[in-house]
Amino acid sequence: MQLLKVETNGTAKLFLLGSALWFVLGTLEGLVCATHMVAPDLLGGISWLVFGRIRPMHTTTMIFGFVGSALLGCACYIMQEVLRTPLWSERLGKVSLWVWNLSIALGLITLDLGYSQGREYAEWIWPADIGILLAFALIFVNCLQTAINRREKIMYVSSWYIFAALIYTWLIYFFGNAVWNPATGAIFGMPDAILAWFYGHGIVGLFLTPLAVAIAYFVVPRVARAPLHSHTLSLIGFWTILIIYTHIGTHHLLQTPVPTWLKVLAVTGSIAMIIPVMTVLGNLWLTMRGRLGFFHQDIGGRFVMAGLLWYILTCLQGPIQALPVVQKVTHLNNWVIAHSHMGVFGFAGTIALGGLYYILPRITGKPIYSIRLADVQYWLLLLGMSGFFAVLTAGGLVQGNSWLNGETVYRTVPMVHVYFIVRAAVGLLFVGGALIGAYNIVRTVRGDQAPAEERMRLQVYGETP
Amino acid sequence: MRMNPSVLVLGGLLIFAPVLFMHVILPWLTVGGEPPSEIHRARTTIEDEGRSVYVNNGCTFCHTQFIRNFDWGVGAQRVAHSGDYIAEQPHLLGTERTGPDLSQEGGEHPDDWHAAHFRNPRFVRPESIMPSWNFFSGAEMIALVAYMQSLGYKMADDRTARQKYWKDEAVAAFESGPQKNVEWLHGHVPEPWTKLPNPYMSSRPGLLRGHRIYQTQCIGCHGPIGDGMGPAQPFLYPPPLNFTLLKDRGITGGILYYQIMNGITGTAMPYFKKDLESEKIWDVGNYVAVTFIGRTDAHAEPRGIDASNEPVENAK
Numbered sequence: 001m002q003l004l005k006v007e008t009n010g011t012a013k014l015f016l017l018g019s020a021l022w023f024v025l026g027t028l029e030g031l032v033c034a035t036h037m038v039a040p041d042l043l044g045g046i047s048w049l050v051f052g053r054i055r056p057m058h059t060t061t062m063i064f065g066f067v068g069s070a071l072l073g074c075a076c077y078i079m080q081e082v083l084r085t086p087l088w089s090e091r092l093g094k095v096s097l098w099v100w101n102l103s104i105a106l107g108l109i110t111l112d113l114g115y116s117q118g119r120e121y122a123e124w125i126w127p128a129d130i131g132i133l134l135a136f137a138l139i140f141v142n143c144l145q146t147a148i149n150r151r152e153k154i155m156y157v158s159s160w161y162i163f164a165a166l167i168y169t170w171l172i173y174f175f176g177n178a179v180w181n182p183a184t185g186a187i188f189g190m191p192d193a194i195l196a197w198f199y200g201h202g203i204v205g206l207f208l209t210p211l212a213v214a215i216a217y218f219v220v221p222r223v224a225r226a227p228l229h230s231h232t233l234s235l236i237g238f239w240t241i242l243i244i245y246t247h248i249g250t251h252h253l254l255q256t257p258v259p260t261w262l263k264v265l266a267v268t269g270s271i272a273m274i275i276p277v278m279t280v281l282g283n284l285w286l287t288m289r290g291r292l293g294f295f296h297q298d299i300g301g302r303f304v305m306a307g308l309l310w311y312i313l314t315c316l317q318g319p320i321q322a323l324p325v326v327q328k329v330t331h332l333n334n335w336v337i338a339h340s341h342m343g344v345f346g347f348a349g350t351i352a353l354g355g356l357y358y359i360l361p362r363i364t365g366k367p368i369y370s371i372r373l374a375d376v377q378y379w380l381l382l383l384g385m386s387g388f389f390a391v392l393t394a395g396g397l398v399q400g401n402s403w404l405n406g407e408t409v410y411r412t413v414p415m416v417h418v419y420f421i422v423r424a425a426v427g428l429l430f431v432g433g434a435l436i437g438a439y440n441i442v443r444t445v446r447g448d449q450a451p452a453e454e455r456m457r458l459q460v461y462g463e464t465p
Numbered sequence: 466m467r468m469n470p471s472v473l474v475l476g477g478l479l480i481f482a483p484v485l486f487m488h489v490i491l492p493w494l495t496v497g498g499e500p501p502s503e504i505h506r507a508r509t510t511i512e513d514e515g516r517s518v519y520v521n522n523g524c525t526f527c528h529t530q531f532i533r534n535f536d537w538g539v540g541a542q543r544v545a546h547s548g549d550y551i552a553e554q555p556h557l558l559g560t561e562r563t564g565p566d567l568s569q570e571g572g573e574h575p576d577d578w579h580a581a582h583f584r585n586p587r588f589v590r591p592e593s594i595m596p597s598w599n600f601f602s603g604a605e606m607i608a609l610v611a612y613m614q615s616l617g618y619k620m621a622d623d624r625t626a627r628q629k630y631w632k633d634e635a636v637a638a639f640e641s642g643p644q645k646n647v648e649w650l651h652g653h654v655p656e657p658w659t660k661l662p663n664p665y666m667s668s669r670p671g672l673l674r675g676h677r678i679y680q681t682q683c684i685g686c687h688g689p690i691g692d693g694m695g696p697a698q699p700f701l702y703p704p705p706l707n708f709t710l711l712k713d714r715g716i717t718g719g720i721l722y723y724q725i726m727n728g729i730t731g732t733a734m735p736y737f738k739k740d741l742e743s744e745k746i747w748d749v750g751n752y753v754a755v756t757f758i759g760r761t762d763a764h765a766e767p768r769g770i771d772a773s774n775e776p777v778e779n780a781k
Contacts, residue, residue, distance in 0.1 A: 037563070040594045041587070047600040052523025118520035118555045147470045155468045163473040171481055175489060186555030190547045191493040193556040198488050235466055242477060246484040255533045256558055257547035262492055332529060332562040399562075406537040408739050409565040414592050414681070 004094040008086065009363040011093030013445060015073025016356050016363075018101050020434075020441040022065025025108075027427070027434040029058035034424035038417070048112045056123040057111050062344060063121060063203065064132070065104050070352035071211035072100070072139060075162045077359045078218045079143050082156035088145035096138035103131025117177075117185040119196040121203050126182035133173055140166040157234040161214035164242055165207055172202035193253055194262065201249035204340075208348035210241065212311075213280055215355035216304055220284045223294050223301035223358070229286035237279035244272045251322040255331055263324075270322030277315040281308060299374045300358025303350055306382060310346030314339065329404060334416065335396025338389045345430075346385045353381075353437070360444055367457070369443035370450035377436045384429030391426065395419030502548030504619045508612075515612025518605050520555065527595070529559035530568040530616070538739060540569030543620060564595055569617040572624020575632055578733040579610045581685075581700035588697035589685045589733065631731025639703035647714045650706075654723045662762035663718025663751050665744075666775055675752025678745050683753075686733060691757030701733045708757035718762050721750035 035042060036051040043049045080087050087093055107124030110116075116123045124132075143162060147155065176199020177185045178192075186192045221228050228234065247269030250262045288295065288305075295301040317339055321330050330336060357374055361367050368374055395416040402412045443450075466472075508516065519525070531545040545568065550556065574582075578589060583606060586593040601609065614625050638649035651659060665671065679687075686705035688695040693705035725746050728736035737746065754761040764775075 036596060037594055040596055041585070044585070044597040045599045050522065050596045050598070050600075052526060052596065055523055055526045114521045116521045116523060118523075118525055118557065120526075120560065123523075144470055144474075155470075155473075160468055160473055163470070164477055167474060167477045168481065171485075175485065184554050187493065187497075188554045189497060189499075189551045189556070191489075191497045192554060193550075193558050194492045194496075195489050196556060239476070239480075242480045243484075246481065247488060249488065252560060253558070256531045257545050257550075259492060259496060262488070265487070328535065332560065336560065403537070403562075404535065408538045409562055410590060410592065410740055413563075413594055420594075 003098065004091055006090045006094070008090070009077060009080070010090055011087060011097055012073045012077040012359065013363050014094070014097050015069050015076065015100075016360055017441060017445050018097070019066050019068075019070035019073060019352065019356065020438045022061055022069060022104070023434040024431075024438045026058060026061035026066045027430045029054050029061055031424065031427045031431055033058055034420065034427045037420045038424050047114065053112055053114060053116070056116060056120070057108050059121055060107060060111075060123065061104070062349070063208065065108075067208055067344060067349045067352050069100070070356050071165075071208065071215070071348070074215050074218075074352065074355035074359055075143075075165070075211055076139070077363065078158050078214060078355075079146055079162055082152065082159050082218065083147060083150035084152040085146050085150045088142050088149060092138055092142050096135045096142065099131050099138065100135035103128045103135060106131065119186060119192075120200050122177050122185060122196060122199055124177075126177075126179065126185060129173070129177045129179050129185065133170060133179070136166060136170045136173065140170065156217075157228065157231075157238065158214040158218040160234075160238050161210040161217065164238070165210035165214070168202070168206040168210070168242070168246075172199055172206055175199070176202065190256070190258055193256065194250060194258055197249035197252040198246075199249070200252065202246065204343055204348075205245040205248070206242075208344060209245070212307065212348040212351040213237075213241075215351050216280075216284055216308060219301060219304045219354060219358050221287050223298045223304070224288040224291040225294060226287055226291060229283050233279050233283040237276050237283060240272075240279065241276035244269050244276060248273065248322070254322075254324050254327055267322050267324070271319045273315060273319055277311065281312060284308065298358070299368070299371055299378065300354045300356075303354030303357055303378060305354075306378070307347055307349075307351030307354055310342055310350060310385070314343045314347050317342070329400035330396060331400070333396040333399035333403075334392040334419070335400060338392035338396060341392070342385065342389050345381075346389070350381065350385075353377075356441070360441065364444060364447055366444075366447055366449065367453075369440050369448050370453055372450070372453065373436050373440045377433045377440070380429045380433035380436070384426050384433060387426040387429070388423060391419050391422045395423075496547055499548055499551065501551050502546045504543070504617070505549060505551065506618045506622070508552065508615055511608050511611045512615040513612075515608035515610065515615075516557075518601070518609045519612060520557070522598070525557045525559045527559075527561055527563035529562050529566045530557050531559075532566055532568055536566070539565045539573060540567070540617070543569050543617065549618070564593075567613070567616050569620060571614045571617040571621020572626075572628055574735060575628045575731065575733060576610050576614070577701045578735070579613055580606065581697040581733070583609065584700065585696070587685065588695070588700070591685050592681050628731055631729075633731075635703050635729065635731045643710045644714070647710060647716075650724070650729070651715055651720055653729075654720050658719040658723040659715070659717060661717060661719025661722075662765040662768065663722070663747055663754070664768050665747055665751070665763060665772070667751055667755060667761050667763035668776070671748050672752050672755060674745070675748035675750070676756075678741065678749040679752055682737065682740065683749065691753065697733070703732055705733065708753055709759075711758045712760060716754070716758060718747070718750055718754065721753060722746050725750055 032049055032054045033051055076087060076093060107128035110125050111123055115125050117125060143166060176195060178187055187195060248266050250258060250266035251270050254263050295305045320326055321339065357368060398415050399412050402415060532540050532543055534544050581588045583598045585597045586595040615621055638646045684695055686695045686697045687693055691708040693707040695705060698704050726736060726738045728734050751761055751763050
């Protein structure tokens, strides 16, 4: 069967290709949302374009479709590389790939038709949840068998994070979506809110983060042409992220009536996140010290580098905004939206793209279709993310302080109008970046070469295509 | 430490299990058994149907359903208790307040206001950025409004009962003709206010401010020429007041102020005490008086010592 064709690294390649296409859809959905907030009557009265339905489609397309697919594709490749063993079953890999993508499509289409379970990032209906769980289980089995049959005795740190992500995401997804309760995917009352944010933060922290860190641990030493700085730091960073990140979901609920002891745990855990984050970043920084030139030359390395910088910012902002006194101003407004975009897109998404650009040529055996286009995409996304962060943080502060001073929400809506306009404009950079990326990646997968770059390569290196 | 698959899998589970117990199961066991709060009641079937319309269409992405102890806006009379949420599945606390909190929305407005608002929110709230929901079927709309009116449970029931009582009064007054209607409206403004003229001078800048407030708050119902024929009018009964009827019927600045501040419960006229501060209410009231009624009592006697920013001509 063509769809399940067995080819070396075929699973990884198609995950990466899928990611590039989901990225286009995800940014277009974001643009629809941003347009609604500027001109609500422009798309007025069209049920399948209404903000309330597109917004969860946007978040889940980005988390699972774009970032998730790229991370899983990279993980499949990295696993084989670091264990020096081919993927246990490429056919099983292809099955998991189709289950994954069809589940995403099912979740999105049903959301658009008006079937939602309502909890953030857990909106998909039960059949889609089951599909996602099945896909994770299949990928886990595949990776586990690969590890058991490995030729390299020492398991490199990237593979630890991949295992952690697969195990934890499955568990968090299973419990978080309350899959034993298919009708609502939820439990009752405040415990449901606590469970939903155990899931909501876990999906960022224990699905996207470990896989992105796995890519960074893989790409950074290779691009820097240097061994990883410290095994001990790797161990500390790895175990502490599992211990700490699982504790912090309730920091989304500090202003709601959840038990105080739980809030204390969440705030404490959020501050303690500095430990795993700084351990990992320190380890990678010391690995690449004095070798930044290599990262400028390698487009994949450059994306990973940018992602790590967003990681620092996200994870310094995170503990600060987990403090109750800060949340008095920042909670419930666009400040948090700026933060979530920086985490999911700036950090995990940019590293995912870095992994993609680093790995894809190694799968196809040919250079990327066009380094120049990848470069344009890099700058569009970097500018887009910076602008987005600045404008939403500013708008959020306006909202938060106005509310504290007693302004009603209706009065603050026109106050942030101008920020919403800039946000929609900046969104165009994301859409442009996604479109350019998709074109570049599709051409790369087909094995094409941009003619000008091919000529240049011939002149400089004397390579034959 | 030498890593291998069993260390990773077993170590991962060893960490996950206690965390799951501490962060999910323990709160579930302790909070889950809490009794309902004193305002809680079960939802009716139609309210539940409306809630699923709310869930399926992502209303929760812009509207929270919990009030914090430092909130001022709509619903701020009731800070959230965990006992309010025992029947919530899924929870709808929300994480963004692009629109107002809805935990005490029930009875804030009568049903006809909601009908106009869901059709196009700008019909009643000109600066709203909420989408239009005119693609809902009639049944979905009715269920959603029923759910809106249930938000706040017993507190909402008290408010909706008040809305219904005064709706009947207001309809009867409207149907008894303009003179009787205006008498009824003025009859429910406390006496000190009915005799109170607008204490501030009518000025060009003040009228411009009033004009702007009128356009952002009032125009959807009362219309651009104050005849009560704004885009929301077809949905509302009793219909929005035609201001031109008020001339020579005992209108004062005080009555205008009181009714803008307090609203007219039972009709679609909401209170503006939370949206507008004092000077803004006087300004928009004077704008209505000058522009639509054609007569203003701004700065008429009796009045006290002039505020220090008032122009000195004709001053005390």
